[in-house]
Structure formats: C-alpha cells, structure tokens
Amino acid sequence: MASPSSSPQRAWRAACPNCGAPVEFRSAASASAVCGFCKSTLLREGEALRRIGRVGELFDDHSPLALGTQGRFQGEGFVLVGRLQYRYDGGTWNEWRALFDSGRSGWLSEDNGAFVFSFDAPLDEPAPPADELVAGERRLVAGQAWDVASVTRTALIAAEGELAKPPNQREPFVVADLRNAQGEVATLDYGDAKAVGWSVGRPVELSALSLVGLAVASDGAEVAEKTLAARALDCPSCGAALEVTLASTQSIVCHQCKAVVDVSQGAGADLAAANRSHYGQDTPGSGGEPLIPLGATGSLGLGGPTRRWQVVGYVERHTVPGPGDDGESWFWREYLLYHRGEGFAFLVDAEDGWSWVRTISGAPQRVDGSRVKWRGVEYRMKERYIGEIGYVLGEFYWKLERGARTDNTDYTGSGANAKKRLNREQTAAAGTQEVTWSAGETLDADAVLSAFGLGPERSAAFARDAQPVAGRSGGTLAGLFVFLLLVVLVFAMVRCSRDDCRELRQLYGEASSEYQQCQRSAGSSGGSRGYGGSFGGFSSGGGGHK
Known part of the structure; x- marks a missing residue:
C-alpha cells in the first residue's frame, strides 16, 4: 500500500x-x-x-x-x-x-x-x-x-x-x-x-490507484470496495423489507412481490420515507427462475486474470418484431456480475450460445457500413434489432423503466478471432441520448457450469449452439449433417404444440431456449426466426460522468 x-x-x-x-x-x-x-x-x-x-x-x-x-x-x-x-x-x-x-x-x-x-x-x-x-x-x-x-x-x-x-x-x-x-x-x-x-x-x-482513506473499509487485498453495509427500505408495493447492498445501485427488485423500485433519487434516512417510483412485473418469459441464482459467485477470467464474480442482477430481454419478422420475437437472458475491484460485467445466455461482455470506454473505428475495428480486431455486423426489458431480478446500477427499449447491433470477429463479440446499444430517454459499446467473447456452457460450481446434471439446461454453421469444420459431410439436423428441428417445431413440448421440457428444463423456442413455435402461425441471439451489455442509462 x-x-x-x-x-x-x-x-x-x-x-x-x-x-x-x-x-x-x-x-x-x-x-x-x-x-x-x-x-x-x-x-x-x-x-x-x-x-x-x-x-x-x-x-x-x-x-x-x-x-x-x-x-x-x-x-x-x-x-x-x-x-x-x-x-x-x-x-x-x-x-x-x-x-x-x-x-x-x-x-x-x-x-x-x-x-x-x-x-x-x-x-x-x-x-x-x-x-x-x-x-x-x-x-x-x-x-x-x-x-x-x-x-x-x-x-x-x-x-x-x-x-x-x-x-x-x-x-x-x-x-x-x-x-x-x-x-x-x-x-x-x-x-x-x-x-x-x-x-x-x-x-x-x-x-x-493505491488508495488510502476510503470511505468504505477494504479487506486489505483490494481497495476498490464498493459494497457496503446494507441500506434498508420498505418496498412501496408490498411493504417487504429491502436491502440495498451496492453503492452504485439505482434500481432494486423486491424479493417478495417482484416490483421494480427506483432508489436513484434518495438515500440514507430518506430511503424509508420517500414515496418511491416503482412498477409491478408480469411473470418471467422464461417460465422459471434464473439458471444461475442471484448471489452465486463464479471464477471467470473475463479478458484478464480469473476473478470471483458475483451475480447481483438478472435481466430477461426480448426483441420487438419488425417488418418481415411475422410478428415473432425471441428472448435472451443477461446476468449482471459484480467484482469490487473490477466493477461490472454481463454473462449472456442467448439461443446461439453463452458469452460475456463488458462496457468499453472508447468507441470502435468504423471501417465501412458493416465493419468496425477495435483494438486491432476487425468485426463484421451480424444483425440489428430492437430489444426490450421483459423481467428483472436483483440490483442494477442504472434506472430501470417499464418498456425501455434499445436499438442493438451485434458484431462478430472472424478467423482466429471468431469468438470475439461486440455490441452497440443506443437509447433515448427523457433528457438523455446514449450509445454504449460492449466487448467480450463466447463461452462454452461447460465453462459456465464449472465456474459457478453447478453439477453436471444441469448441463442439458445450459447447452447452447454457439458456433455458426459457416465456421464449423468437417467439410461437406458435416455441413450436410447440420443441414439435415436443422430440417428435422424445423419440422419438429412446426409440429409442436404447447403440450407436445413436454419432452423438450423434461430433457432441457423449463427455462431452456429449446423448450421456449418450441413454445413460441407452437403459439405462432408464422415461421420461426431461428436461433438468433444478443451479445448483451445493457446500456446503463446511468453512471455517466462529466
């Protein structure tokens, strides 16, 4: 020190x-x-x-x-x-x-x-x-x-x-x-x-920064201690006792009634007395609890040394159908991770695989209309879509609003950098316009299970297809196999009804993307969008600086 x-x-x-x-x-x-x-x-x-x-x-x-x-x-x-x-x-x-x-x-x-x-x-x-x-x-x-x-x-x-x-x-x-x-x-x-x-x-x-004299005591190993003794307040919806545990928290979700409570406009003694802005939530789109529980800690090296990251928030988001989408949307899940020395990161569970991202302070260099470059790596645009919050749990360092939407663009690396991901999100709210870039990489489902100490019996629920067809090896025979497999899957989804999805539910779990895709296909007369996904990194809308 x-x-x-x-x-x-x-x-x-x-x-x-x-x-x-x-x-x-x-x-x-x-x-x-x-x-x-x-x-x-x-x-x-x-x-x-x-x-x-x-x-x-x-x-x-x-x-x-x-x-x-x-x-x-x-x-x-x-x-x-x-x-x-x-x-x-x-x-x-x-x-x-x-x-x-x-x-x-x-x-x-x-x-x-x-x-x-x-x-x-x-x-x-x-x-x-x-x-x-x-x-x-x-x-x-x-x-x-x-x-x-x-x-x-x-x-x-x-x-x-x-x-x-x-x-x-x-x-x-x-x-x-x-x-x-x-x-x-x-x-x-x-x-x-x-x-x-x-x-x-x-x-x-x-x-x-070798800081001395912080307002919050550290444990001696790391000085960037941002957790603190919990701040208490009552849920304005049901009266349950809530505890705000992070210094940067702007929104918290009631553990009892699942109301989303705004804590950005008051603190200390005012927390309990203020007439807080809040709103109720519908049931989660996944039909169940997060695959990784709130409070769980996992050892992950997110672009640096392996650290112990804690799950402090959970977000379910879905796309807003646009022209040509036949009215269908797909959803993905984001786990907000916190480390007192590193800040925040996102673990993203999408239909095309697991990945992690962290917001970046700079802005990628634009190569042309579909390509950008960041830290020497070139990324190509994959897709653009509108995302909307569906369901949340835990604490967040930005103010959550009902129906908040973001304009998202996903980019992927290629060749030796095929696992790298970039995401651009643009938001517009009262008095604020913001563009946030996030960067990260794909993760194997087994790595996520191992990081959080989850048993192998959960592997089916965590399994995702993170590799694009064009990037797989194995030649024509492998490509033909993948094509036939996709045909079988599409045929099966078309035949699915909500009751016919029971086998997928038993095999992968109620919260799995396979089961949810079957449910959506059964409830839609249009075609399936397929296994799209987000590379995550939610625009904070908060925590800006001078």
Whole structure:
C-alpha cells in the first residue's frame, strides 16, 4: 500500500464568514470552497473569504471515495480535495477533484459503473452547439475525430470541499460524453455560460490507484470496495423489507412481490420515507427462475486474470418484431456480475450460445457500413434489432423503466478471432441520448457450469449452439449433417404444440431456449426466426460522468 501523499503546497486556512468554522485551501489555484459545516459557497479574495450563496445537501450515495482519500496515478501522488454531485433523469454521479503533488489537478469521475481520470484541456476552437449534438454521430473537436456517446441534460445539485471555481447551481445544462478508438473519454460541459468546458481522460481501476482513506473499509487485498453495509427500505408495493447492498445501485427488485423500485433519487434516512417510483412485473418469459441464482459467485477470467464474480442482477430481454419478422420475437437472458475491484460485467445466455461482455470506454473505428475495428480486431455486423426489458431480478446500477427499449447491433470477429463479440446499444430517454459499446467473447456452457460450481446434471439446461454453421469444420459431410439436423428441428417445431413440448421440457428444463423456442413455435402461425441471439451489455442509462 502506498504511503499517504504529502500535501502539494502549504495549506492556507481561514474562518467561514457565515459560521466561523475553519476552511482550508491546499492549492493557491483554488478560487472557491464549500464550508463543511454550514454548506456556504465561499469565494476566495486574497486573504479573505466572501460568502456568495449556499449549496444543496449531498445525496448520500455511499461512494467508496471521500475527501482526503489519497492515491497515486501515473507515478504521482494525489489527494481528493473537492466533489461535485450531479443529477439527471437516470440518477446521480460524482466528480472528485484530485490535487497532485506537482500542483496540477484532475477529475476522478464515475462512468457506467467504473471510473475515469480526466484533465481539463484548452479548447482553441468554438465548441459545437449543445442542441446540435446527437448520440452516435461523429464530431471533430479539438482537431480530433470523436464519437458522441451521450448527450445528457443535468444539474449540479451539491458540492463540497475545495474547487477551482464556484459551483453553478442555477439551472440545468447539457453534458456530452465523447469517445474515440484510442480508448479515450472526453467531455463537453456546457454549464458555464462564458466558456464550454473540455476535458480528456482514460478509464482507471480504483484497485490500481493505491488508495488510502476510503470511505468504505477494504479487506486489505483490494481497495476498490464498493459494497457496503446494507441500506434498508420498505418496498412501496408490498411493504417487504429491502436491502440495498451496492453503492452504485439505482434500481432494486423486491424479493417478495417482484416490483421494480427506483432508489436513484434518495438515500440514507430518506430511503424509508420517500414515496418511491416503482412498477409491478408480469411473470418471467422464461417460465422459471434464473439458471444461475442471484448471489452465486463464479471464477471467470473475463479478458484478464480469473476473478470471483458475483451475480447481483438478472435481466430477461426480448426483441420487438419488425417488418418481415411475422410478428415473432425471441428472448435472451443477461446476468449482471459484480467484482469490487473490477466493477461490472454481463454473462449472456442467448439461443446461439453463452458469452460475456463488458462496457468499453472508447468507441470502435468504423471501417465501412458493416465493419468496425477495435483494438486491432476487425468485426463484421451480424444483425440489428430492437430489444426490450421483459423481467428483472436483483440490483442494477442504472434506472430501470417499464418498456425501455434499445436499438442493438451485434458484431462478430472472424478467423482466429471468431469468438470475439461486440455490441452497440443506443437509447433515448427523457433528457438523455446514449450509445454504449460492449466487448467480450463466447463461452462454452461447460465453462459456465464449472465456474459457478453447478453439477453436471444441469448441463442439458445450459447447452447452447454457439458456433455458426459457416465456421464449423468437417467439410461437406458435416455441413450436410447440420443441414439435415436443422430440417428435422424445423419440422419438429412446426409440429409442436404447447403440450407436445413436454419432452423438450423434461430433457432441457423449463427455462431452456429449446423448450421456449418450441413454445413460441407452437403459439405462432408464422415461421420461426431461428436461433438468433444478443451479445448483451445493457446500456446503463446511468453512471455517466462529466
């Protein structure tokens, strides 16, 4: 563990002109501060402080970070000296001002359940007007091409500590996130009427920052502890006691009545008293409980070292039929995984196989209309479809809304990279447009079973066909066999009725895609779409950053 960072400069202290409490400045470049006692906004004028207003109370989001937390980034020590807290329709997020030993400052900000370290940069050319930005488009900013990832209408609701300028709590404004193929994340901040803010950064893992003085104690092995002592509240639908166990949780599902409860707009004592937004759910489309139970932990190496991941959420999603689909939709399942040092990932159970994905901070390079390139690997578009949430369980770091839809595009690698997957999701909600990219790889069903310690008797229910026909080896004979097998399957599905699917149910289980496909075929007069699937990675709609 790194030793605490030394103070970069001699601290300057003065009394708050409103309440008399001591207010400390670590940097001569800091022009403002918020009194920790009376919440007065103070403007520094030479050796005196002037009160210019009062900020709102902080939303108690149980962040693992705190004022005074120290660490190291790129070989240099820093200390967190200030915080800005923002709210938008999907929830809240924090930006922590980091003061380095050299005197420079940066921002440690939340980003889709992860973190980004960014630094303010000069913008020598006019910024694009906020009302002209559209998520998904490409823009030239500061002489570089960027993909617009999100356009969010937000408001600064609270602040604390030492700041470079007085916080602006006057009215909502637009914040736009941009990303590029180099993995960089940039932000256009339209909160200052005089000048648009511009910052550029990269994703970081808290466990790599050698943090000392976190708000939440770690176990000594990893410092990025984001779990906490449970926050309690009553379900607004049935009154059952609910426990929120993750700091980043925005929605939680009642274990008793399965109502989806919004916890993004209040915390602490307000959790129990607030009139919470919530909605009830129909029965799950799979007809049963998740194949992997909530709370289960599994050892998986998701693009890195093997870690113990815990299942904290479960989502069933289905496609919205479009022209030429004969009114039929298909569904897939996503397990939200959490690791306190790595953040979140998705384990995806689709009709064409198992896979894992994690959201990426950058944006793939576009090769042409059907191909993109990410980290040296070229991907080709497989299909595009509209997805909709059908059923959820557990906790989620984004705000869940009834009937929320996403515009999805799946991409696959080829050759030696045939197992690699990319997914692009685009959403549009009140005051927010967002594009989220996720990357991952396919998994064998046996690997999933082994990871979560599930017995071999469950293998039939987990079995999926993850390999495309064109990618199989074995020549003409194998291709003919596969073709005949598909003919038999199609014939069997056409003959299926809801009662005739009993054998598939007994063999694979009620939650299996084989049984569900038979059920859908029996209930539809049109043809079957086949074994499509999603490569997952749900757009958070929350956890954005400056």
